[in-house]
Structure formats: C-alpha cells, structure tokens
Amino acid sequence: MSVEAEVTTTGIKVELPKSYEDIKDLIRIDRLPHIWCPGCGLGILLKLLARAIKNSGIPIEKHVIVTGIGCTGRIGGYLKLDAYHVTHGRAIPFAVGLKMANPELEVTVVGGDGDILAIGGNHFIHAARRNDDINVIIVNNFIYGMTGGQYSPTTPKGAKTTTSPYGHYENPFNIPLLAYAAGASYVARWSVLHQNELYQSLLEMFKVKGFAVVEVLSPCIIYTDRNAMGDAVDLVKILKERSTIDHNANLADLDIDFSMKKIILGNFVKRERPVSYEK
Amino acid sequence: MPTVAELYKKDLDKLIKPGIHFLDGNTATAEGAITAGCRFYAGYPITPSNEIAEYMSYRLPQVGGKFIQMEDEIGSIMAVLGASAAGVKSMTATSGPGFSLMQEEIGLGSMMEIPAVIVDVMRAGPSTGIPTLIGQGDVLQAKYGSHGDYEVVAYLPANPQEAFDFTIKAFNAAEKYRVVAIVLSDQLVGHMYGKVRVPEYDEIEIVERPKPTVPPDQYLPYDSRYLVPPMAIAGAGYRVNNESLTHTDKGYPTTDRDASFKLVMRLVRKIRENEREIAEWEEYMLDDAEYVLVSYGSTSGSVRRAIKILRAQGYRVGMLRPKTAWPFPGWVVENLASRGVQKFITVEVNMGKMFHVVKEFSRGVPVEHIPYAPGYIPDPDYVVNNVVKVIGR
Ligand SMILES: Cc1ncc(C[n+]2csc(CCOP(=O)(O)OP(=O)(O)O)c2C)c(N)n1
Ligand code: SF4
Numbered sequence: 001m002s003v004e005a006e007v008t009t010t011g012i013k014v015e016l017p018k019s020y021e022d023i024k025d026l027i028r029i030d031r032l033p034h035i036w037c038p039g040c041g042l043g044i045l046l047k048l049l050a051r052a053i054k055n056s057g058i059p060i061e062k063h064v065i066v067t068g069i070g071c072t073g074r075i076g077g078y079l080k081l082d083a084y085h086v087t088h089g090r091a092i093p094f095a096v097g098l099k100m101a102n103p104e105l106e107v108t109v110v111g112g113d114g115d116i117l118a119i120g121g122n123h124f125i126h127a128a129r130r131n132d133d134i135n136v137i138i139v140n141n142f143i144y145g146m147t148g149g150q151y152s153p154t155t156p157k158g159a160k161t162t163t164s165p166y167g168h169y170e171n172p173f174n175i176p177l178l179a180y181a182a183g184a185s186y187v188a189r190w191s192v193l194h195q196n197e198l199y200q201s202l203l204e205m206f207k208v209k210g211f212a213v214v215e216v217l218s219p220c221i222i223y224t225d226r227n228a229m230g231d232a233v234d235l236v237k238i239l240k241e242r243s244t245i246d247h248n249a250n251l252a253d254l255d256i257d258f259s260m261k262k263i264i265l266g267n268f269v270k271r272e273r274p275v276s277y278e279k
Numbered sequence: 280m281p282t283v284a285e286l287y288k289k290d291l292d293k294l295i296k297p298g299i300h301f302l303d304g305n306t307a308t309a310e311g312a313i314t315a316g317c318r319f320y321a322g323y324p325i326t327p328s329n330e331i332a333e334y335m336s337y338r339l340p341q342v343g344g345k346f347i348q349m350e351d352e353i354g355s356i357m358a359v360l361g362a363s364a365a366g367v368k369s370m371t372a373t374s375g376p377g378f379s380l381m382q383e384e385i386g387l388g389s390m391m392e393i394p395a396v397i398v399d400v401m402r403a404g405p406s407t408g409i410p411t412l413i414g415q416g417d418v419l420q421a422k423y424g425s426h427g428d429y430e431v432v433a434y435l436p437a438n439p440q441e442a443f444d445f446t447i448k449a450f451n452a453a454e455k456y457r458v459v460a461i462v463l464s465d466q467l468v469g470h471m472y473g474k475v476r477v478p479e480y481d482e483i484e485i486v487e488r489p490k491p492t493v494p495p496d497q498y499l500p501y502d503s504r505y506l507v508p509p510m511a512i513a514g515a516g517y518r519v520n521n522e523s524l525t526h527t528d529k530g531y532p533t534t535d536r537d538a539s540f541k542l543v544m545r546l547v548r549k550i551r552e553n554e555r556e557i558a559e560w561e562e563y564m565l566d567d568a569e570y571v572l573v574s575y576g577s578t579s580g581s582v583r584r585a586i587k588i589l590r591a592q593g594y595r596v597g598m599l600r601p602k603t604a605w606p607f608p609g610w611v612v613e614n615l616a617s618r619g620v621q622k623f624i625t626v627e628v629n630m631g632k633m634f635h636v637v638k639e640f641s642r643g644v645p646v647e648h649i650p651y652a653p654g655y656i657p658d659p660d661y662v663v664n665n666v667v668k669v670i671g672r
Contacts (some may be wrong), residue, residue, distance in 0.1 A: 029381065031531060060518075061514060061515070061516040061518060062514055064513045064514065066361070069523075075524070075632070076520070077520050077531070077532065081518050082511075082513045082517065082518055082519060082521075083512060083519075083520045083521065084361075084364060084521045084523050085520065085521065085523050085532075086357070086360075086387060086522065086523055087357075087383055087384060087386075087387050087389075087523055089383065090353060090354075090357045092354075093349060093353070093355075093357035093358045093361065094357045094358070094360055094361035094364075095355035095361060095362060096347070096349075096354075096357075096358050096362060097357065097358035097359060097360060097362035097363075097364070097365070097369070098361040098365045098513055099346025099361075100319065100345050100347060100358070100360065100362060101319055101361070101362035101363075101364075101366065101367040101369070102344070102365040102366065102367075102514055104514065105365065105513060105514050109645075122350050122351060122354070123350060123353075123354050123357075125349040126349075126354070140325055212618035216444070223322065233464070239487075255454075277345070277347075
C-alpha cells in the first residue's frame with residue numbers, strides 16, 4: 001500500500017498513502033505525522049495543492065508558499081518548497097514583497113479565515129485592489145481552529161463557538177463577493193470534498209495574471225462539535241449533500257448561513273484587470 | 280570587503296556622485312540606502328519621515344529598484360522582509376506610531392534572520408504626539424519593543440552626513456549579521472540641511488549576506504554550526520522552510536529544550552559577541568572630564584555648545600555621544616566610571632531612556648537625567664543651567 005516509509009524527526013515511522021505517490025517528492029515526509037485533527041480537511045488540500053504545483057508547468061523551485069499562523073498556516077511546512085511561515089495575518093504583504101523583488105516567483109499564500117480576513121483583512125483588500133500577481137487560498141472552516149474554536153469573520157450568525165456560547169451575534173463575510181468587490185482577477189469557491197473541481201481551480205489559479213482567490217470550505221471538528229453537527233465527517237456530508245455548483249451565481253447570493261441550506265460553489269470570476277507594477 | 284565600485288559597476292553613473300553635496304538628513308538617508316544597494320522600499324506615509332518615501336519613489340526606478348506605498352506600516356515591514364527574502368536589499372522608513380506598529384515584525388525578521396533596515400525618524404510622543412517636532416523616545420523600544428529575546432543594531436545619526444554614512448552601515452550590519460538594523464534618526468536630523476561628503480566609490484565598503492556554498496540536500500537554513508548561517512534566497516532551488524516558530528537547524532518547528540535554547544542563544548550571541556566591533560561612539564572633551572554628559576542625535580549639538588560654555592566657566596565637563604544605541608558601548612561608561620568620573624548626566628529629548636542604560640554600566644557612579652520632552656531639543660542655556668544644578672546637588 002505505502003509508497004514510502006521514513007522514520008521522521010519525531011522518531012515515528014510514517015507511511016504515505018498511495019494517493020500521494022505522484023507528489024511524494026513535494027511532501028516533507030520527515031515532518032509527518034502532521035498536527036491536524038483526524039477528519040480535518042487540510043490534509044486533502046495539502047495533497048491537491050502539491051499536485052497542482054507539480055502539474056502547474058512552473059518549475060518547482062519557483063513556487064513559494066507563504067502562510068500566517070493557524071492550523072491552515074501549517075500547510076507550507078509540509079511542502080518541500082521554499083516556504084515562509086510568518087506572523088499571524090501578514091502572509092499577504094510578505095508575499096507582495098517576494099513577488100515584487102522577483103517577479104519570476106509563483107507566490108501562493110494559504111491562510112485561515114481569521115488569518116486572511118480578520119487580522120489580515122486590510123492586506124487582503126488592498127492586495128486585491130492593486131491586483132498584485134499572487135495567489136491566495138483561504139481555508140474557510142467557519143472558526144479559529146488553532147486557538148480553540150473562537151468565532152471568526154466567517155462564523156455564521158447563530159453558531160456556537162467558545163466566544164459565542166449563546167450563539168454568534170454577528171454577520172459573516174461573503175468571501176467571493178468581498179474578493180470581487182476589492183478587485184481580484186480570479187475568484188472561486190470549492191470544498192475539500194470537491195477534489196477534482198478544487199484541483200482544477202488551483203491549476204487555473206496558477207495561470208491567472210493578477211490576484212487569484214480560492215476559498216476552500218473545509219470541515220473542522222472544533223466547529224462541528226460545538227454546533228452539534230456530529231463530527232467533521234458529518235460536515236463533509238452536509239457539504240456534499242447541500243452544495244450546488246453554479247459558476248454564474250450572483251455573488252450576492254453566496255452567503256452561507258448557519259442552516260447551511262444553501263452552499264453555492266463554482267469558479268465565479270475570471271477577468272482581465274491591469275496588474276500592479278505593470279504599465 | 281567589496282566596495283561600491285566593484286559591486287555596482289554598471290550602475291555607478293546612476294548613484295550619487297562622490298564629492299560634496301548639500302542635503303537634508305532624510306534625503307541623505309535615502310541616498311545612503313541606494314549607495315548601500317537598497318533596491319526595494321515599502322512604506323506608509325508619516326511625518327517627519329515622508330521625504331524619504333517621496334525621494335525613494337523618485338530615485339528607485341532610476342536604479343532599477345522598486346517602490347510601493349503599502350496599506351499600513353505592518354504591511355510595509357512585511358513587504359520589506361519578503362523582498363529581502365527574495366534577495367533584494369530592502370528598507371522602510373517611519374516615525375513613532377508606525378515604528379510601534381512594526382514591532383511584531385522586528386521579531387519576525389530577527390527570528391527568520393532576514394536582513395532589513397528600518398529608518399525611524401523620531402518625533403514627539405506619546406501616541407500621535409507632535410508629528411512635526413522632535414522626540415527621542417524610541418531608543419529603548421528599538422531594542423525591547425518586540426516580545427521574546429533577540430538583538431538589533433541601531434544607529435544614532437546627529438547630522439545629514441551621519442544620516443548618509445550610518446544608513447550604509449545599517450545595511451552592512453543587517454546583511455552581515457542577518458538582523459533588522461535600525462537608523463534612529465530624529466525630526467531635526469531629518470529636516471536639517473548640511474554638508475554631506477560622498478566618498479569615492481572604491482572607499483565605500485559594502486557587505487553582502489553570507490551565501491550557501493553547499494548543494495541543497497546538505498543545506499540547513501538555520502545551521503547552528505555558524506553564528507550567522509548562510510542564507511538561501513527564495514527561488515534559488517534550496518526549497519527550505521523559513522520558520523517564525525522556534526525551530527531546529529532544519530527550520531522545523533520544535534519545543535525541544537536544547538534546540539530552542541540553542542536558537543535563542545545564537546540569535547543574541549551573533550550581536551553580543553560582536554558588540555565591540557559594531558558599537559561606535561564619540562568622546563568629546565572627555566580626557567579630564569569629571570562630569571560626563573551623555574547625549575546623541577540632534578540633541579548632542581546643543582550639548583556640545585553647552586560644554587564649551589561650561590568649560591569657560593571652569594566646569595570639567597565632556598560628552599559621550601553613542602553613535603550606536605544598540606549595541607550600546609557600555610564598557611566605555613564602565614571605563615569612565617572606573618577612572619573617577621563624578622557623575623553621568625543624560626541629556627535626551629525624553630523623560631529618561633538612555634538614562635537607564637547608562638545606569639546599567641555606571642558602577643555606582645551617580646547618573647542623573649535632565650528631563651525634557653516638549654518637542655524641542657533643549658537649547659544650550661537650558662543644558663548649562665541644569666547641568667550646573669545637577670553638579671551642585
Ligand atoms: C498577533 C497574533 N494574535 C493572535 C494569535 C493567536 N492565533 C493563532 S492562530 C489564530 C487564528 C486561527 O484561525 P484561522 O486563521 O481561521 O486559522 P485556522 O486555525 O482555523 O486554520 C490566532 C488568533 C497570534 N498567533 N498572533
Ligand atoms: S482544529 Fe479544525 S482546522 Fe485545526 S486541525 Fe483540527 S480540524 Fe483542522
């Protein structure tokens with residue numbers, strides 16, 4: 001079954017599943033097992049991102065991953081690439097500096113909804129406005145995972161979190177609408193369940209000239225536990241059963257409320273806009 | 280050590296010409312940066328540092344560099360660190376409020392060992408304070424503003440000439456030790472015009488960060504066999520994890536007792552063990568001085584004048600002027616204390632900052648501070664009157 005077994009830095013012998021065979025040279029096997037909870041969607045994203053990087057047609061050594069802090073932020077450390085695990089919320093401006101200094105780099109930011117849209121929200125909208133030629137993958141698990149389940153800018157109104165024990169009082173961001181309004185060239189939303197579509201979308205993201213945003217809906221047990229949704233696998237079921245694909249959806253209809261009755265996925269925006277630092 | 284003449288052969292006609300110029304401190308800082316090889320600037324407007332950004336936006340494209348005005352100071356320092364990680368010498372300039380915002384990323388630059396230069400043109404505080412007037416309140420923050428243990432290098436220019444020279448030194452220190460280097464300028468230095476002599480290009484030495492000499496499979500980004508490990512830049516094929524978490528030599532996060540202590544030790548040792556090489560200071564009329572005034576930046580000009588007046592009145596006073604706040608030349612204070620100085624008196628535009636540092640090294644010799652922070656430097660008479668009072672106490 002396994003493709004490679006290696007004793008890791010923690011002394012644990014780890015075997016990569018067969019589905020990772022094609023990307024084993026991109027995974028830091030000596031860092032496994034990873035820190036994520038069983039059922040977390042991040043492992044799937046790691047696999048798909050590595051595969052998309054491998055098949056992007058861009059030399060591997062030109063790919064750079066920049067992440068902030070959070071469960072999602074750990075993704076760069078498992079990729080055998082030039083990776084920068086920087087401070088919470090600040091991956092985007094670091095990526096902007098990298099790209100400006102060396103335009104040959106293919107720079108991809110991966111961050112949680114808190115990382116990119118709360119503490120990093122200002123950087124996000126301004127990079128989109130400038131249309132900086134970088135990629136941003138936002139993992140939306142509706143919560144702050146790493147710090148233990150506090151509400152985030154995407155927590156639906158009514159959801160229980162460790163800091164909204166009576167149900168959340170605020171409205172969440174509609175990420176695709178925000179990204180579009182701020183100026184992104186490419187905007188998509190998928191879930192880790194829609195592996196093929198997400199993979200294709202990541203490939204597309206690398207081709208885009210300008211600011212490319214892919215929102216990835218991803219289950220988190222910290223969120224499902226609190227909200228009596230069962231476990232992360234049950235959220236996967238919800239994402240599977242209730243989501244519809246509509247590439248032409250009105251962006252204003254992309255809100256996800258607590259009932260999760262309507263989850264619209266798709267490649268919503270692809271447009272030519274002048275890119276920053278090009279005349 | 281290579282010189283500007285060797286390193287920037289193609290660009291020499293685009294650099295400021297050797298010889299005498301008449302420049303304001305902020306422009307001198309910007310020209311110093313370009314001479315040192317800075318080719319990326321990110322910043323956010325703030326008085327009294329704006330001339331630096333404005334001048335860089337005009338000058339950098341002429342030398343093949345890039346300029347960006349970011350959405351805030353945190354974004355600015357992060358873009359600077361990102362550009363430096365890609366191999367381009369980078370800087371930002373700011374003043375108190377912006378410098379406060381950058382503190383977390385000074386820690387990041389220190390931890391990831393990314394060379395970067397921050398120019399802080401100090402203004403009156405606290406908070407928004409008086410944007411157009413001088414303060415010297417950021418001296419301790421420059422070293423202690425970010426959490427955890429790390430070391431920076433910080434220069435204290437007192438005139439446009441030093442703004443030019445010390446900015447080059449700051450870039451050299453940042454590259455040599457892979458640290459964040461700070462130019463602690465002040466509003467008066469930034470806005471004062473003065474003579475700036477640009478040395479011949481073959482007289483200006485330039486330091487570049489250590490580069491890896493081993494192939495990628497043998498390279499460790501935080502190799503603790505070195506005090507300052509070689510630095511692989513992004514995209515060069517080394518494919519390394521650069522880590523803000525406490526990490527091993529390989530750049531992997533760790534909570535291991537030995538590994539984490541080894542890292543923190545190295546981050547401070549690389550400056551502490553070289554402090555005598557880095558630290559610079561001026562001794563003014565100290566040979567027979569019984570009373571040592573400690574002053575720096577634009578304030579030192581007023582103190583210099585006060586010393587002449589006090590000497591004429593028979594007081595044996597002199598000045599120790601640190602040119603680097605960090606590392607602080609503490610041994611100079613110790614030596615003065617040991618040879619029988621009666622008192623140290625700190626004169627700075629704040630309510631007592633370097634005062635505490637002098638105290639640390641004064642070996643029991645009394646240290647007094649002349650508090651003054653109205654947005655102006657004390658004029659020489661004010662210094663004279665207060666020194667006389669302090670001496671009489
Ligand atoms: C400046 C700062 N503030 C707070 C934190 C603590 N912190 C770590 S991760 C995190 C949020 C994690 O949530 P998210 O960004 O959504 O990522 P996730 O863990 O859900 O993937 C916070 C607040 C920090 N590291 N730095
Ligand atoms: S807390 Fe949530 S996001 Fe973090 S690893 Fe666990 S399941 Fe994944």
